[in-house]
Amino acid sequence: MRHKVAGYKLGRTTSHRRSMLRNMVTSLIMEERIETTVIKAKAVRPRVEKMITLGKKGDLAARRQAAAYLMTDEAVRKLFDTVAPRFGDRNGGYLRIVRTGWQKGDGAEKAFIELLGSEQVLDEKRQKRAEVRAKRAEETRKAMEEAEAQSQASGAAEPAEGGEKKEE
Numbered sequence: 001m002r003h004k005v006a007g008y009k010l011g012r013t014t015s016h017r018r019s020m021l022r023n024m025v026t027s028l029i030m031e032e033r034i035e036t037t038v039i040k041a042k043a044v045r046p047r048v049e050k051m052i053t054l055g056k057k058g059d060l061a062a063r064r065q066a067a068a069y070l071m072t073d074e075a076v077r078k079l080f081d082t083v084a085p086r087f088g089d090r091n092g093g094y095l096r097i098v099r100t101g102w103q104k105g106d107g108a109e110k111a112f113i114e115l116l117g118s119e120q121v122l123d124e125k126r127q128k129r130a131e132v133r134a135k136r137a138e139e140t141r142k143a144m145e146e147a148e149a150q151s152q153a154s155g156a157a158e159p160a161e162g163g164e165k166k167e168e
Contacts, residue, residue, distance in 0.1 A: 008043040021047055026071040029079050032121055033114035041097045041113040048115075052094045055084025086117050 010017050024044045028034050029051065036044070051069065054062040058080060067076045087094050098112045114122075 008039055010040065010043060022069060022071055025051060025069070026075045028113060028115070029070065029075045029083060030072075032083075032118035033112055035100065035110060035112050037103065038097065038099060038109045038111045041111045044113060045095050045097070049092060049094055051079060052084055052087055053092075055079040056087065058084070083115065086115075 010020070012020065020040075021044060024034065024036065024040065025047050028044065028048055047069075051066055054066045063076065063080060066079055067073065070076050070079070094116055096112075096114050096116055098114070100110045100112055102108070103110050
């Protein structure tokens with residue numbers, strides 16, 4: 001019986017589960033939205049909320065506790081500088097889990113887990129990616145046009161030579 005046993009085992013050993021959850025918390029703070037299974041999202045939620053609460057404290061001890069758990073210094077800086085101040089007046093409930101569908105391989109239910117208020121940041125990222133994609137497509141189109149123009153210019157001279165070779 002599992003009376004009063006909290007948490008999810010997720011089919012992993014203790015060390016694997018601990019490192020996976022640390023990686024997911026770090027990724028969620030850095031990216032502000034990740035896609036995973038619903039069960040993993042539910043397992044990550046309390047850990048992320050504890051990190052944000054540490055970020056809201058903002059003192060040196062809290063920063064050291066967060067640095068001991070998170071995988072990168074960049075994640076610690078982002079947590080204390082941008083993520084935690086966003087939730088200054090809110091007491092918990094910093095995350096949203098949105099179910100999206102089913103995983104192809106094993107049929108597990110998938111979900112997005114995201115920080116509240118991250119819509120603006122995600123829209124900016126999406127817009128920046130679209131601009132980069134459009135710029136790259138424009139460069140590719142220009143390169144194709146130049147290559148086509150060069151092949152037509154050299155192609156006009158080649159058929160005469162090619163025609164002579166066919167006659168011989």
